[in-house]
Amino acid sequence: MTGEVILLTGSPGSGKTTVAALVATDAAGPAVHLTTDLYYRAIKTGFVPPYMPGAQKQNEVVVDAIVATATTYARGGYLIVVDGIIGPWFLKPFRVAAEREQLPISYVVLRPDLETTLARAQQRPDTELKDVEAITGLYDAFKELGELERHVIDTSAMDAEQTAAEVRQAVASKQFRLA
Template identity: 70%
Template sequence: MNGDVTLLTGPPGAGKTTVAELVATKAAKPMVHLTTDLYYRAIRTGFVAPYLPGAQRQNEVVIGAIVATVREYARGGYDVVVDGILGPWFLDPFRAAAARDDLALSYVVLRPDLETTLARAKQRAGNELKDVTAITGLHNAFADLGDLEKHAIDTTYLDTERTATEVRRAAASTQYRLG
């Protein structure tokens, strides 16, 4: 039996990785947590920041590698939560894989307001993205999701545990499924 796939996304600082870790660690059945950052960080030479215009080809390759990994885990019976900046522009390869392998695919967007997003991003450790202009641009990219608006959860006033609960609820409902 195939596992279910949840794409957990939103702007930098939205809490994707922290929430995905909670969701995966406290799952009722076997679950894998994939973070897209690791796929980008694997590029040692020739890396282009994924939000820059020159990163298109790199991003396509990285998304292909993520989709292949997701498929293998899900076909092996694991539920998979993928956290990363997976805007609507990246959904087609995931949709194609879900259709090909008959996988349940949910799309959940964590979307705190810009002020909260910037405050959270400023507190991030290490080499995580903290550039205000880049974060604001990525926040704006999730501001109007069109037909996918129903996939957004306002997490401005939610703590990590409450957000994880909301993500679990979303993944269990059909409202967040991509057809």
């Protein structure tokens, strides 16, 4: 039995990690919370912060590794909740894998308003990105998504549990699936 992949994305401070953990933990069957930060932190030399110029090749390699991992778990029947900054510019490898593996993939963008996002980001541990300019830039990257705008959930007024419930409902509706 093939599993399913949920790409849970948004800017830093949008609640991805907290919500992904809740969705994976409360899944009806076997589930994996796959945080993309671990793939970046695994790079010990030559690391470029992924939001900086010059990180494109590194980011492509990391996305390929994430796609391979998610696909492998899915082949094993797991629900995979991928938690990370996966903008539309990195969806092609996921779409290719979905088609090749006949794998359902949902794309869910958490997008609270900027003020809420920055406030949440400042509450994160010191090891996490807190730079206002970088967070604002990443926030802006998810601001206008064109055809993918229907994949956005405004979580400004929601807590983590409410957001997780909304994500579960969105995925169950199949309206957040990537074609």
